[in-house]
Amino acid sequence: MIETTISPVVHVVTPKGFQACGVHAGLKRKRKDLALLVCEQLASAAAVYTTNQFQAAPIQVTKETLHASSGKIRAVLINSGNANACTGPQGLEDAYTMRDKAAEHIGVKPEEVAIASTGVIGQLLPMETLLNGIDLLEPIHEETGAESFAEAILTTDTGTKCTGVEYTEGGATVTIAGVAKGSGMIHPNMATMLGFITTDAVIAPDVLQRALKQSVDASFNSITVDGDSSTNDMVLALASGLTEMDEIIEGTPAYDCFCQALTDVCTDLAKAIARDGEGATKLIEVEVVGAKTDEAARMIAKQVVGSSLVKTAVYGQDANWGRIIAAIGASEQPIDVNHVDIRIGSQHVLMESAPVWFDEALATEEMGQDVVSIQIRLQDGTGQGQAYGCDLTYDYVKINASYRT
Amino acid sequence: MIETTISPVVHVVTPKGFQACGVHAGLKRKRKDLALLVCEQLASAAAVYTTNQFQAAPIQVTKETLHASSGKIRAVLINSGNANACTGPQGLEDAYTMRDKAAEHIGVKPEEVAIASTGVIGQLLPMETLLNGIDLLEPIHEETGAESFAEAILTTDTGTKCTGVEYTEGGATVTIAGVAKGSGMIHPNMATMLGFITTDAVIAPDVLQRALKQSVDASFNSITVDGDSSTNDMVLALASGLTEMDEIIEGTPAYDCFCQALTDVCTDLAKAIARDGEGATKLIEVEVVGAKTDEAARMIAKQVVGSSLVKTAVYGQDANWGRIIAAIGASEQPIDVNHVDIRIGSQHVLMESAPVWFDEALATEEMGQDVVSIQIRLQDGTGQGQAYGCDLTYDYVKINASYRT
Incomplete structure (x- = not known):
């Protein structure tokens, strides 16, 4: 595997062939609320969607669009400020209308716009x-276009979330960039979260789809802010195919490298979202090793990072491992309850399911940092997994008690 | 079925044969922390326990005790301030020691004390x-004994939780009383919640066990405060058999009446716990009708009442039905998403899955009341169920960010 390094200079229009912009249309009072990402030629497209049973109109339209175009599209239009969810037949019609208008605006077919x-x-x-x-939308290839795009997709986010990597493999240089929004309602299955990935890799839609699914499971689907999942979530990847390389085929080193880089991009965005959970002051990283399976490890990690009591304890800088144990035990994954080790930051707090002495002052100090790490070691197998979340604070309550009105 | 009425004058020592008391032993700084309930003769005992995989030492000991005594015991000893959970072999030994000492103190066999x-x-x-x-424990048959007992089992509760009913059926008068504690960590499966039921009914342990299980499923297991479940939860019922009646046999009107009255007692206690959720200002009652099954209805109701976004919206008196829809859709119960009606208080806010006009000012006013009712009508079947919870407030964060230290 190659080394990929997250680069601060790679943004959503860095991969060859992309243009972007964001404007204030008037759906929000002042801030930007309409964004457009365009590829100069038909791009391979792949997407994963919310698992909420109520899927918003734009989700339905984009699904149909990707199907109708066999995964080859030119653009994606995004509005913030209004989810167009639970809006009935009129909402669906409106979603088609906005798609068609965007297609007309940039001179492409309707089924080429997500x-x-x-x-x-x-x-x-x-x-x-x-x-x-x-x-008003005039997508450009400049960094300012990427920036205004990133701004225009935000809702309660406190800042834009962008990342990117560039790697060279087999003589070819591939760039992958990502931009995301999301803060509240972030739970396992990508709740109220949007992610857009651009790359200049040469890859077919179906191969890109499988690579994206795998990357999202290991990243976006491992974050949780408040246990709800939304009606509108989507991660969409577009590959322009404009870099000089052979087409990426599954089962090759080129594919593995691409997947690794894509996962790095998704993980970086997912952590940025978790860190920006509504009212959050800290990122919580939970790692579980020794579980029966990777899936079990991830489920247990999510249960811990999603526990309101763990989240408030982290906010209060309280190394309250009792709440971690309670969360592990409450998960539906059966474990050997007599052999559990827990470490909070550098401090072992539980060994073989029994409390051990630890330096509470140091633990409190470490829990005051930006990232709080919780490590759980089971003795049930070789499965491992992570989950990311944030603390639960006064500001979470404040933001959510007064969001709509 | 008979009418049972919750009575404010029935308390845990009202059913014939019971004595109770609570004292300050020193596990807490100032408040009472040790409680004893005694029956003057061997009582039929039944219990349901937490589903958390980590079961505290006292849970293990009580399970074994009820098994060893074939469900005929004399007393239950409770301490607050320390859960004796995750305390290894020493914790288990301590649990036996406290049981044996209590048995010696009141002059009964060790296996007759839970x-x-x-x-x-x-x-x-x-x-x-x-x-x-x-x-120091001197159980008495007076109301003051019941009161001190109710106080001594509390932790972060803001007040005692007691209730009781008296009913007459087939010429016999039966009294059932209940006392409970619980505020934080309250989720479906009885997290950090203790309930003690006394009755003078004549009923065998196994019959009492089935009646209790059914009552707990419809009451305590329908409350949720913060999605965690604890290591120590238990509901224990003791039947002295001292009222004048024929033994209660399953499949008879006497059994049905008893179950109904027991469920009423349990529901009243469960609501008191939900209302006393840490930092809560309101009780939230969610009712689901038209679900595929009763179980599905209850699961959906729980998902809604457990949603942090719904809980904060209720706190903010915001009739934000979008969050209710998102919670319904996020539940694992498949529903027909096109035929959902939602009512908040007296206001229909969603009909056939589409928003309808409602009086926001009135909705806001109604959501300012002590009890906020959310009704969800599906068109998937005849299943119905309820769940109870509370709003999520600044004080929840405050209490839980600083509980342990």
């Missing part, structure tokens, strides 16, 4: 405002 | 303090 929406549920889109906004 | 503990996890019991405390 769409996404994020924001308040249950209100019809203000279509006149939205359609007028589309006329 | 025990329970609640409080901080992972610290050994201060045995000298505890054993000295047992010597």
Whole structure:
């Protein structure tokens, strides 16, 4: 495997062939709320969607679009401020209208444009405002275009979330960039979270789909902020195919390298989302080793990082491993309860399921840092997995007790 | 079925044959922390326990005790302030020691005494303090004994939780009383919650066990405060058999009446616990009708009442049905997503999965009341179920960010 390094200078228009922009259309009061990402030629597209049973209109339209175009599309249009979810037949019609208008605006076929929406549920889109906004969109290849794009997809996020990698393998240089939004309602299956990945790799849609699925499972689906999952979540990847390389085929080193780099990009975005959980002050990383399977490890890690009591304890810098134990035990994954070790930061707090002396002052100090690490060692097998989350704070309550009104 | 009415004058020593008391032993700084309930003759006993995989030492000891005594015991000893959970072999030995000392103190066999503990996890019991405390216990048949008992089992609760019913069926008068503690960590399967039921009904242990299981499923297991489940939860029922009646046999009207009254007592206690969720200002009642099965209805109701976003919206008096929809959709129970009605208080907010106009000012006003009711109507079948919970507030964070230290 090659080394991939997250680069601060790679952004969503760095991979060859992409242009982006974001504008203020008027769905939000002041901030940017409409974004467009365009590829100069048909790109291979792949997407994963929310598992919530209520899927918003834009999700339905994008699914159909990717199907109709056999995964070869030119652009994605995103609005923030209104999720166009639970809006009935009118909402679905509006979603098609916004897609078609964007296609007309950039001169491509309707089935070559994906769409996404994020924001308040249950209100019809203000279509006149939205359609007028589309006329303002002028995607560019400059970094400022990537920046305005990243801003325009935000809702309660405190900042943009961008990352990227560049790697060379077999003589070819591949760039992968990602941009995401998400803070509240972040739970395992990608709740109220949007992610857009661009790459200049040469890869077919179905191969890209499998690579994306695997990367999302190991990254976006391992974050949890508050246990809810939303109606609108989507991660969409576009591959322009404009770098000089042989097509990436599964089962080759080129594919493995691509998957690794894609996972790095997704993980970096997922952590940025977890860290930006509504009101959060800290990123919590939970690692489980020695579980029966990787899947079991990940489920246990999620249960711990999703526990309100663990989250408040981390906020309070309290090395309260009793709550960690309670969360592990409450997970549906059967474990050997007599052989559990827990480490919080550098401190072993539980060995063989029994409390051990640890330096509480040091533990408290470590829990005051930006990233709090919890490691859980079981003796049930070789499965391992991670989950990411954030602490539960006064500000979470404040933000969510007054979001809509 | 008979009418049973919750009575404020029935308490845990009202059913014939019971005595109770609570004292300050020193496990907590100032408040009462040790409680004893005694029956003047061998009582039929039944219990249900936490589903957390880590079961605390007192749970293990009580299970074994009820087994050894074939469900005929004389007393239960409870301490608060220390859960004696995750305390290894020493913790188990301590649990037996406290049981045996209590048995000696009241002059019965060790296997005739159940025990329970609640409080901080992972610290050994201060045995000298505890054993000295047992010597102070003088259970009485007076109401003051019931009151001190109810106080001594509390942890972060803001008040005692007691209830009771008296009913007459087939010429016999039966009294059932209940006392409970619980506020934090309350999730479906009875997390950090203790309940003690006394009755003078004539009923065999195995019949009582089935009646209790059924009542707990419909009550205690329908409450959720924060999604965690604890290591120490237990509901224990004791039947003295001292009222004048024929023995209660399953499949008879006498059994049905008893079950109904027991469920009423358990539901009343469960609501009191939900209402007293840490930092809570309101009780949330979610009712689901039209689900595929009763079980599905209850699961969906729990998902809604357990959603942090719903809980904060209720705190903020925001009729944000989008979060309710998101929670319903996130449950694992498949539903017909196109035919969902939601009512918040008196206001229909969603009909056939589409938003309808409602009086937001009135909705906000209603959500300011002590009890907020959410009704969900599906079109998937005839299943129905309820769940109870509370809002998520600043004080929840405050209490839990600083509980242990």
